[in-house]
Amino acid sequence: MECRECRERMQLYLAEALPARWAAAFEEHIAQCGECARELGSSREIIELLQEMPAPVPPADLASRIKAAASAAIIRPEPAARRPLAAYLKFAGASAAALLLAVGTLTLLGPPGSKHDTGGPSVTPVAAVGHAKSVVSEPAALRSVVTAVPQPAQPALPRATRAKPVRRYRAVTAAGTRRSRSPARAVPVHEDASTSPRRAVTATASLPPSSDFGPTVVSVLDRAPNVRVLRTVREEGACVPVTLVCAALRTGPAHASTPDVVVPTDDAAEDFAAHTLIGTVVANAVVNRYVREALIESDATLMSLATSAPPPTINHLVREDEAVETTDGW
Amino acid sequence: MPAQVFIVRNDATAQATGEAASAPEVNDSALVEAVQQGDAEAFGGLVSRYHGQVYALTARMCGSADAEDLTQDVFLKVLDALRQSGFRREASFRTWLYRIAMNVAINELRQRRRRQQTTGPSLDEPMLTEDGYVARQLADSTDEPYQRAVQRELQQAVHEVLELLTPRQRAALVLIDLEGLSYEEAAQVLSCRLGTLKSRLVRARRAFAEKFRERQPEWRPGRDAAIA
Structure with missing residues (x-):
């Protein structure tokens, strides 16, 4: 073995990762070469330096503070286990933490369409949508976009007492969904289709002006079959976020039974807060779903915690006060 | 598991008497089970037992300035997960705890890197x-x-x-x-x-x-x- 090979394999040897067939030759070389032996000794010493580093000592009152925070968390009225969407969004916040959704807007598209519409969302095949890229013009059918209103900034609170956002909508998985016994309480997916058959939800997401994150999100969104990136607006300035407008379109008859998004239709038009919430939730769902996949592809290790409990596929969003009965029991 | 089984001692006392490294009175599994049954005191036992290790890990990963907050975040995540039966005993509790702590730390590093890109340096960092x-x-x-x-x-x-x-x-x-x-x-x-x-x-x-x-x-x- 030459010195160069010996140096290359030195750390493998120290990590007990050098294959046995090389270890003997390595040790033989070390026994004969003083310089490599010194190098090995130096590497060992640095490892020993690390191993002898004293552990940082926490403040004496840290445990009691954590216990107090835990007690406060325990007495919170709504356990997180009853909020599947919350769990989903929690992951989303961790994995795509840079994704800050500021505003969502609800948009009604086009005139009443085909007879498909009476049974569910309109047919908007992906092919018809076209291969939208990061910057495309808004379709003519998109006749109105509610003015975006930024959500008020939440006051900064200590981490332990940071208030959970109020979530009035919940996600229902396809497997866990069962129709309510009372049709009046069911989500009005089909009921108003005759008057508003073609519907899209447009969401505006604020992304950090990272040099590569925004385009990455756009590219993964373009892979989504039911999402169009209508436009991206990137303003100059270090702190100005990228604005990304995307539309989650219900596409095809198959979505009649499992639409991506269900928009409450009774008084929702007057409830802009609800629109905003829906837009935010939709953006969370569609964006993070694909961002998450991209992240998992690139970094399986970091996503391991999340993948151990994969979030549900969001098929419905329903208002909590119109909750449907599900096999999940809520 | 009845709550009175657990003895949750004051950390300062434990540290002062050098008992931090002593053998635990109740094993982790019993404490975890008690927490899952709603025993807050048992969670305090886990905090007492592991907060030093979590603090050390987060401090070494992210620096001591944020280690206290991160340690608290870790334990709140642990509590949340235990209440949702998120711990499936595929690994030891300590390993699972370290995994959560490591994820929190790495997320913090990533956010820090993004903040560095977006808002410029902080005087605290x-x-x-x-x-x-x-x-x-x-x-x-x-x-x-x-x-x-x-x-x-x-x-x-x-x-x-x-x-x-x-x-x-x-x-x-x-x-x-x-x-x-x-x-x-x-x-x-x-x-x-x-x-x-x-x-x-x-x-x-x-x-x-x-x-x-x-x-x-x-x-x-x-x-x-x-x-x-």
């Missing part, structure tokens, strides 16, 4: 220079003994060099060399194969050694004071 991250320091006017000053200098150097590593490399180095986990346990914490862990460790040690020698060219283990 390490400063990014051509030489990597350098902690902001104030002159110390105290008259420390020489040996102690050398130790602090060495610790600071190790910390700074660790910050130059990638999060993955740092994680491998912290878990194996600083926290003393076995290869198998560290692989479980990082959810990777043993071979992957070792290759990360090899790269991490190589990078650390190279950067440490650049940072401390005069360092010799026999010459400088022992750290421990």
Whole structure:
């Protein structure tokens, strides 16, 4: 073995990762070469330096503070286990933490369409949508976009007492969904289709002006079959976020039974807060779903915690006060 | 599991009496089971037992300035997960806890990197220079003994060099060399194969050694004071 090979394999040897067939030759070389032996000794010493580093000592009152925070968390009225969407969004916040959704807007598209519409969302095949890229013009059918209103900034609170956002909508998985016994309480997916058959939800997401994150999100969104990136607006300035407008379109008859998004239709038009919430939730769902996949592809290790409990596929969003009965029991 | 079984002692008392490393009265599984049944006191037992290790891990990964907050975040996540039966006993509680702590720490590093890109440096955070991250320091006017000053200098150097590593490399180095986990346990914490862990460790040690020698060219283990 030459010195160069010996140096290359030195750390493998120290990590007990050098294959046995090389270890003997390595040790033989070390026994004969003083310089490599010194190098090995130096590497060992640095490892020993690390191993002898004293552990940082926490403040004496840290445990009691954590216990107090835990007690406060325990007495919170709504356990997180009853909020599947919350769990989903929690992951989303961790994995795509840079994704800050500021505003969502609800948009009604086009005139009443085909007879498909009476049974569910309109047919908007992906092919018809076209291969939208990061910057495309808004379709003519998109006749109105509610003015975006930024959500008020939440006051900064200590981490332990940071208030959970109020979530009035919940996600229902396809497997866990069962129709309510009372049709009046069911989500009005089909009921108003005759008057508003073609519907899209447009969401505006604020992304950090990272040099590569925004385009990455756009590219993964373009892979989504039911999402169009209508436009991206990137303003100059270090702190100005990228604005990304995307539309989650219900596409095809198959979505009649499992639409991506269900928009409450009774008084929702007057409830802009609800629109905003829906837009935010939709953006969370569609964006993070694909961002998450991209992240998992690139970094399986970091996503391991999340993948151990994969979030549900969001098929419905329903208002909590119109909750449907599900096999999940809520 | 009845609540009265558990004895949750005050940490300050435990530290003062040197009992922090003593054998636990109740094993982790029993405490976890009690927490899952709603026993808040049992969770306090887990906090008492592991907060030091979680603090050390987060401090080594992210620096001591944020370690307290991160430690609290970790335990609140643990509590949340236990209440949702998120701990499925596929690994030991300690391994699972380390995994959560490591994820929190790595997320923090990523967010920190993004903040660095978006908002510029914070006065509270390490400063990014051509030489990597350098902690902001104030002159110390105290008259420390020489040996102690050398130790602090060495610790600071190790910390700074660790910050130059990638999060993955740092994680491998912290878990194996600083926290003393076995290869198998560290692989479980990082959810990777043993071979992957070792290759990360090899790269991490190589990078650390190279950067440490650049940072401390005069360092010799026999010459400088022992750290421990």
